[in-house]
Amino acid sequence: MEWENSALGNLFVPDVLTPEQFYDSRRDDSNIRPVKKLMMAILEDALRCFQNNSDAKGGPRKRLFSEAEQWLIGEGGEGPFSFETVCETLGIEPQFLRRGLRDWRTQQLAGVSTRRLARRSPVVRSGRISAPARRDAKRAASAQAR
Numbered sequence: 001m002e003w004e005n006s007a008l009g010n011l012f013v014p015d016v017l018t019p020e021q022f023y024d025s026r027r028d029d030s031n032i033r034p035v036k037k038l039m040m041a042i043l044e045d046a047l048r049c050f051q052n053n054s055d056a057k058g059g060p061r062k063r064l065f066s067e068a069e070q071w072l073i074g075e076g077g078e079g080p081f082s083f084e085t086v087c088e089t090l091g092i093e094p095q096f097l098r099r100g101l102r103d104w105r106t107q108q109l110a111g112v113s114t115r116r117l118a119r120r121s122p123v124v125r126s127g128r129i130s131a132p133a134r135r136d137a138k139r140a141a142s143a144q145a146r
Contacts, residue, residue, distance in 0.1 A: 032089075039086045046071055046083075050101065054108060072101055 049068035056062040071083055079085065087094040 036089060039081065039089055042081060043086055043090065043092075047101075051104070054105065073098055 046068045049064045050072055053061040053065035053068070056065050071077070074083075077083055077085075084094050087097060
């Protein structure tokens with residue numbers, strides 16, 4: 001499964017691998033692979049919001065933390081993108097992940113651990129980014145000035 005090689009996998013790797021988890025990658029899931037990628041992105045974003053905003057006192061960061069905490073830790077939820085459904089589709093045990101998040105939060109509040117998820121792919125930007133229409137207009141204006 002892709003999550004085992006991601007930053008998420010580094011935090012919560014189970015001690016035992018079940019036969020279903022072992023053979024999961026050998027099944028043809030090409031029809032639902034895009035949905036699984038979307039679910040993984042949603043889960044990773046929720047984990048980042050939870051961890052990176054856990055020390056927020058108020059404002060938008062506190063709201064992000066609260067919403068992520070409610071989705072990750074809160075029981076229940078229905079629909080195709082509920083926490084339980086996302087975890088089960090990705091082959092992650094929801095209670096195991098919740099337990100790991102609670103342990104992390106307890107350690108973080110006690111000042112023992114501040115380890116967080118790394119960025120999935122660092123964004124490196126060189127130069128200035130501008131809209132194509134604006135760029136084309138500038139080129140046309142400079143060509144006319146010549």
